[in-house]
Amino acid sequence: MTEAQNFEASRQEKLHRLEQLGLDPWGQRFDGHMPLGEILRLPITHVEDQRPKVRAAGRVVARRKQGKIYFVDLWDWTIPTRVNKQGQERRALQVAISQKDVGETGWHIADNLDLGDLLGVDGSYGETRRGEPTIFAEKLTYLTKSLQPHPDKWGGMQDMEFRLRHRYLDLIYTPEVLERSLKRIKIVRRIRSYLEERGYVEVETPTLHAIAGGAAARPFTTHHNALDIDLYLRIALELHLKRLLVGGIEKVYEIGRVFRNEGISPKHNPEFTMLELYQAYGNYETMMELTEGMIVACIDALGGERILPYADRTIDFTPPFDRRTYPALFQQCVGTAIEDRAGVVAAVNVIGLTTHNIDHDVLVHKLFEIKVEPYLETLDRPVFVHDYPAGLCPLTKRKAGMPHIAERFELYVHGMELANAYTELNDPVTQEATFRQQLAGLPEEESMAKMDEDFVRALRHGMPPAGGLGIGIDRLVMLLTNTQTIRDVILFPLLRPEK
RNA sequence: GGAGGCGUAGCUCAGCGGUAGAGCAACGGACUUUUAAUCCGUAGGUCGUGGGUUCGAGCCCCACCGCCUUCACCA
Numbered sequence: 001m002t003e004a005q006n007f008e009a010s011r012q013e014k015l016h017r018l019e020q021l022g023l024d025p026w027g028q029r030f031d032g033h034m035p036l037g038e039i040l041r042l043p044i045t046h047v048e049d050q051r052p053k054v055r056a057a058g059r060v061v062a063r064r065k066q067g068k069i070y071f072v073d074l075w076d077w078t079i080p081t082r083v084n085k086q087g088q089e090r091r092a093l094q095v096a097i098s099q100k101d102v103g104e105t106g107w108h109i110a111d112n113l114d115l116g117d118l119l120g121v122d123g124s125y126g127e128t129r130r131g132e133p134t135i136f137a138e139k140l141t142y143l144t145k146s147l148q149p150h151p152d153k154w155g156g157m158q159d160m161e162f163r164l165r166h167r168y169l170d171l172i173y174t175p176e177v178l179e180r181s182l183k184r185i186k187i188v189r190r191i192r193s194y195l196e197e198r199g200y201v202e203v204e205t206p207t208l209h210a211i212a213g214g215a216a217a218r219p220f221t222t223h224h225n226a227l228d229i230d231l232y233l234r235i236a237l238e239l240h241l242k243r244l245l246v247g248g249i250e251k252v253y254e255i256g257r258v259f260r261n262e263g264i265s266p267k268h269n270p271e272f273t274m275l276e277l278y279q280a281y282g283n284y285e286t287m288m289e290l291t292e293g294m295i296v297a298c299i300d301a302l303g304g305e306r307i308l309p310y311a312d313r314t315i316d317f318t319p320p321f322d323r324r325t326y327p328a329l330f331q332q333c334v335g336t337a338i339e340d341r342a343g344v345v346a347a348v349n350v351i352g353l354t355t356h357n358i359d360h361d362v363l364v365h366k367l368f369e370i371k372v373e374p375y376l377e378t379l380d381r382p383v384f385v386h387d388y389p390a391g392l393c394p395l396t397k398r399k400a401g402m403p404h405i406a407e408r409f410e411l412y413v414h415g416m417e418l419a420n421a422y423t424e425l426n427d428p429v430t431q432e433a434t435f436r437q438q439l440a441g442l443p444e445e446e447s448m449a450k451m452d453e454d455f456v457r458a459l460r461h462g463m464p465p466a467g468g469l470g471i472g473i474d475r476l477v478m479l480l481t482n483t484q485t486i487r488d489v490i491l492f493p494l495l496r497p498e499k
Numbered sequence: 500g501g502a503g504g505c506g507u508a509g510c511u512c513a514g515c516g517g518u519a520g521a522g523c524a525a526c527g528g529a530c531u532u533u534u535a536a537u538c539c540g541u542a543g544g545u546c547g548u549g550g551g552u553u554c555g556a557g558c559c560c561c562a563c564c565g566c567c568u569u570c571a572c573c574a
Contacts, residue, residue, distance in 0.1 A: 007509060007543090010525060066537095067530040086534060096532065115524070128532045136532095148509080152523050154535055155511030161566040162510085173510095217573060262573045263500085272574070417574060472574050486574095496565070 007149045014112040015145050021108055027143035030120045033057040036093045037078030039135070044127050051124035056135055057143060059172060060117045061092050062153050068099040070110045074119065074135075081175055085131040091175060095121050095135045096128065106140040115153070116146030164487065164495055177488070183302055184477045184489055188255065190301035191275060191473075194294050200251040200277060205240035207233060207257070213452045214238030214395075217260040220270075233259035237276040238395070238468070239455045242424065245278050246463045253277035255473065266485040267416070269493050273473040278424065282467035283397075284407045287421035288384055291411060291469060292319050295382075295418075299480060309482050315380055315413055322383040327405075329385060330364065333371040338364050338389060339404065347371075361391025377415030384409045394434040397423040397465075413479055421469040428459035 018025045033055045042052055058074035065071075073092035084090050097110045101123075113119065120141030128134050151173050157163045163170040163177075170177045192202065210229070212219035214236030222231050237254045244252045259271045279286055299306055299317050306317045327338050336343035345355045348363050351370060355363060376383065386409035390398055393406035407423035425431050435451040477489040487493040 007525065062535085064533055064536060065530085066533050069531045069533080071533050071536090073534095084534080088534065090534085094534085098531065100531080128534090130532070130534070132532085132534070134532080149524065150510080152510035154523065158511060159506090159566080161506090164566085215574085258574090260573065263571075265570095265573090266568085268573065274574085420574080470574090475574070498565080 008147055011114055011145065011147050011149075014114065015147070017112055018109070018142060018145070021105065023105070023109065023142050025142055025145040027118065027120075027141070030057055030141060030143060033120065035078035036074060036076045037080055039125055040080070040082070040093060040133055042125050044125075044133070046127070048124075048126065051126040051136070054121075054123060054125045054135060056093070056095075056121045056123075058093070058119065060113055060115055060119055061150075061172075063113060063115065070097040070113075071095070071134075072097060072110070072113065072119065074121070075172060077171075077178060084133075093135065094132060095119075095123070095137050097137045097140065102137050102140055106137065109140040109142055114146055114149075116148070116150035118143035118146075161495075164493060165498070167491055180477070180481045180483060180489060181491060183481050184473075186301050187298045187477055187480060188473065190298045191255070191294060194297045195251075195253055195277065198251070198290075200253050200279075201249060203241070203244060203249070203252055203254055204256070205234075205237060205244075205254055209234045211452045213455070215258075215260075218262055220259050220261045235260050236470075237274060238470075239452055241276055241278050242463060242466075242468075243455070243458045245280055245424075245466055246458045246461055250280035250464070251277075264494065266487070267475070269474065269486050269490055271494070272486070272490070275471040275473055276469065278466050278468045280464035280466050283423040283465070284386065284409055284421050284467055287467040287469040288323070288386070288409060290467075291384075291419050291421065291471070292321050295411075295476070298476070302480060308480065310414060310479060311482070311484060313380055313414070315382065315479065317382060321411070322379075322381055324383055324385055325387045326368070326385055326389070327387060329372050329375070330368060333375050334367050359391055361389040364389050365392055373412075373415055376412045379412070379414070382411055382413045382418070384411055386410075393422065395422065395425050395431070397425045397427075416475055416479065417472075418475055418479065419469060419471045421467065424463070424466045424468045426459060426463040426465055428456050431459055432456045 015025045036056060036058055039054050039056060042054070045051055056074060058076040060072055061075045062073035063070060072095045074095055075092045079091055079093065081089060081091050097106065099107050102110065120143045121135055121137050122139040123135045123137040125133070125135055151157050151169055156173050157166070157170055163174065167177075171181070195202070208222070208224070208231045210231060212232035212235045215238070217235040219232040219235050222233065223229070224231055235258055237256055237258065241252055241254060253275060255273060255275045257271050258274050261270065262268060264270065296306065296317060296319055299308065308315050308317065330336070330338050334347055336347055338344070341360055344360065344363050344367065347367055348355050353366060376385070387399065388406045388408040390396070390404050390406040393408045396406040396408050399405040399407050409421050410417050411419035425434075435456070474486050474489050477483070478486060481489065483489050
């Protein structure tokens with residue numbers, strides 16, 4: 001008999017014992033239970049018959065027996081981490097099950113409990129002699145049997161693979177996982193309320209695209225059988241949202257999943273959540289103001305400081321964020337002006353990269369990535385980097401009187417690109433030309449210039465001048481919750497299937 | 500895709516050429532306010548998979564699988 005069978009046999013046997021007693025090991029509707037976190041906030045009385053009556057439900061995470069009394073630790077998702085009067089950290093509320101109080105059936109239930117079972121309790125709430133908050137059980141209700149042994153109550157779950165493949169256990173036994181997930185929900189909720197307060201409306205656009213446009217990324221491909229056409233999973237939300245601008249929806253956003261068929265890393269999951277929004281008659285300055293306000297609102301919604309820890313440093317999100325132009329940063333870190341063609345080529349050659357047949361703006365950006373981004377990583381405040389080389393931004397309007405500069409910014413925090421915004425290009429003639437002109441030196445999948453005839457046709461009907469913004473929600477959550485890997489802000493990150 | 504590291508009981512981990520170990524969990528027993536309860540007893544393993552070296556392999560070598568880290572690509 002193997003170990004697993006042994007565990008299961010023991011639990012199966014208890015299950016059958018419950019059934020023989022006429023008890024349902026899989027539970028029934030159990031109305032009106034109070035969250036354990038709320039029970040813990042009830043006032044304590046030391047007069048036994050004045051204790052408040054409570055009904056509770058939760059997961060059995062520890063069990064101690066002392067003669068004719070069991071102590072069972074109950075967990076639910078509202079339990080805070082607290083320090084008890086013995087100075088110990090606790091993440092559960094204990095239930096005292098005394099043989100004289102719960103009757104024969106209750107005692108049978110207590111005898112057949114396993115760690116991981118779900119238990120309903122009716123009783124009174126008070127303290128033991130040692131001052132530990134306790135539900136003194138009067139009636140027990142079996143809510144669900146766990147047939148599978150749960151992780152060690154003290155060692156917890158250490159193995160990353162085990163945690164990811166058993167996220168449901170990770171939520172229970174690794175406190176930060178639930179905490180971060182709830183923070184993510186708060187952040188997303190605050191983004192929605194912030195935008196709704198300002199008159200933006202949320203829409204849903206297609207995930208299946210005939211042309212994967214709006215970003216530079218390799219798409220996933222799929223196939224529709226009835227139409228017999230290949231389709232792509234979207235890599236961006238942009239082109240549909242802009243069609244909605246043409247349609248008169250002046251302030252529009254979508255928070256949605258996008259899919260990029262690229263490598264996986266602590267900062268990259270194949271599917272991730274993007275916020276994109278567009279505002280008619282705005283520009284990238286409008287977006288800068290909005291971005292700053294929205295991020296600060298999210299931080300405030302988490303209820304803490306505006307100076308947040310991240311890894312071994314801190315980030316000071318106190319507004320206003322710093323603003324630096326791309327050309328100025330380039331000059332500072334590379335020592336050359338971005339227009340200085342000879343200087344840029346020389347600087348690239350020094351690094352040992354080829355410059356042959358590669359567009360000037362692409363070279364500039366290679367230098368930016370190598371020289372400027374490391375500098376940005378050293379900053380402990382968010383910084384808006386704005387006014388990008390036009391060649392990098394085929395969907396962006398040029399700065400007035402400066403045809404080589406695009407009205408675009410990226411918000412860098414610790415070197416991470418958190419937000420990306422533009423004054424959107426609404427000139428269909430320029431747009432079509434940009435689509436047709438493949439940037440020299442870039443493979444097709446790296447170029448944002450993918451021809452979408454239908455999109456150009458939409459522009460020809462007149463898209464208002466507009467500001468547009470994109471924010472990677474996962475990375476925002478990482479920064480605001482001090483999380484170093486994207487897999488810990490996504491409940492179910494992609495894993496290779498077992499076996 | 501490249502380079503490193505890791506994979507031993509349900510969980511957390513020791514063991515690194517010579518009889519497979521501990522804590523928690525489990526099973527049997529004692530104990531009516533415990534606090535990682537304690538005490539007595541019991542059981543639990545194809546050491547990721549497959550080859551090889553060796554008198555002898557969790558341990559050394561090779562391949563494969565999975566995860567982690569890092570680089571490349573990208574957000």
